[in-house]
Amino acid sequence: MKRPTIADIARTAGVSKGAVSYALNGRPGVSEPTRRRIMAIAEELGWAPSSAARALSDGRAGAIGLVVDRPARVLGVEPFFMQLISGIQAALAGSPTALLLQVSDHQEAELATYRRWWAERRVDGTLLVDLQERDRRVDLVQELGLPAVVLGGPAGVAGLPCVWTDDGVAVAEVLEYLSTLGHRRIVRVAGPEEFLHTQARSAAFTECAARLGLDQTRIVHTDYSGEAGARVARRLLASAEAPTALLFDNDLMAVAAVAVAQELGIAVPGQLSVVAWDDSVLCRLVHPALTAVRRPIAEYGVAAVTLLQQVLAGQRPDSVRTADPILVPRASTGPAPR
Numbered sequence: 001m002k003r004p005t006i007a008d009i010a011r012t013a014g015v016s017k018g019a020v021s022y023a024l025n026g027r028p029g030v031s032e033p034t035r036r037r038i039m040a041i042a043e044e045l046g047w048a049p050s051s052a053a054r055a056l057s058d059g060r061a062g063a064i065g066l067v068v069d070r071p072a073r074v075l076g077v078e079p080f081f082m083q084l085i086s087g088i089q090a091a092l093a094g095s096p097t098a099l100l101l102q103v104s105d106h107q108e109a110e111l112a113t114y115r116r117w118w119a120e121r122r123v124d125g126t127l128l129v130d131l132q133e134r135d136r137r138v139d140l141v142q143e144l145g146l147p148a149v150v151l152g153g154p155a156g157v158a159g160l161p162c163v164w165t166d167d168g169v170a171v172a173e174v175l176e177y178l179s180t181l182g183h184r185r186i187v188r189v190a191g192p193e194e195f196l197h198t199q200a201r202s203a204a205f206t207e208c209a210a211r212l213g214l215d216q217t218r219i220v221h222t223d224y225s226g227e228a229g230a231r232v233a234r235r236l237l238a239s240a241e242a243p244t245a246l247l248f249d250n251d252l253m254a255v256a257a258v259a260v261a262q263e264l265g266i267a268v269p270g271q272l273s274v275v276a277w278d279d280s281v282l283c284r285l286v287h288p289a290l291t292a293v294r295r296p297i298a299e300y301g302v303a304a305v306t307l308l309q310q311v312l313a314g315q316r317p318d319s320v321r322t323a324d325p326i327l328v329p330r331a332s333t334g335p336a337p338r
Helices: 006-013 017-024 032-045 051-058 079-092 107-119 136-144 167-180 196-212 226-237 251-263 297-312
Strands: 063-069 098-104 125-128 148-151 162-164 186-190 218-221 245-248 273-277 291-294 326-328
Touching (some): 098 107, 125 136, 125 297, 167 273, 167 291, 167 326, 226 245
Parallel strands (some): 125 148, 245 273
């Protein structure tokens, strides 16, 4: 069906298009009974304001942007982003603002997206994820004047408001837990090394291992995909000094590692303990159920949208630290093999 216009409303109401415009925009020029009648007809016809017209009149696009620089095959199965988007959508529910999501395959394409969005007035502001060291996106949004909130920090945000979680607290809790169970050969399978949240977790892992006297720990990096997690797990478990515990940076890699261990005849948790990150439903569905670090991911998304809305309203909000992650022990962890 054709989208109803102001002309359709005017014809049905028997008034001029100017009168309809006055009524719909709350401006003087029509009587209150006429305004109510016009509004009722507009609702009956299913009329909604044009986002393009609104952008011309008040400069607002009615959308916020989110670019995820990950391969689509990874994004489609990674629970973290599904939970994050759920939180973002919950914060936007009932408002006229929409989420514009773009998947990118490298940062140059992501930078080009921000330039295009701002030039075309496609978004009012944007959320930045996976902050990197000396991140060019931070400089670009400030140069463009594009309002932005960082999901991550507090280091590296260069004055932009951010929502962040202290992942170091969780890393220390995991290592202390595994150490108490007698594990010494512990490997952390981390995400890409250039991400600041990866570096923060790695620093906490190294510091806590030294404090606990764990001198057989190490860190390896991969790309968050289940395939990469499986490859790393197979290589580690086939080595002469195979680890007795693995800590993964997401739950998808951890689930893949459990499958590899079963394929190799390595009992979980009898011979190998596995800890996941983010605690999605995957962690409870796999057998054995995965011990996991639980983060308030949906809360993360809600807080980021709230901050961005405050920025768009002309405020200068303080950054927000979410609740600390917690360790949820399950059947995938147990005492180190003798």
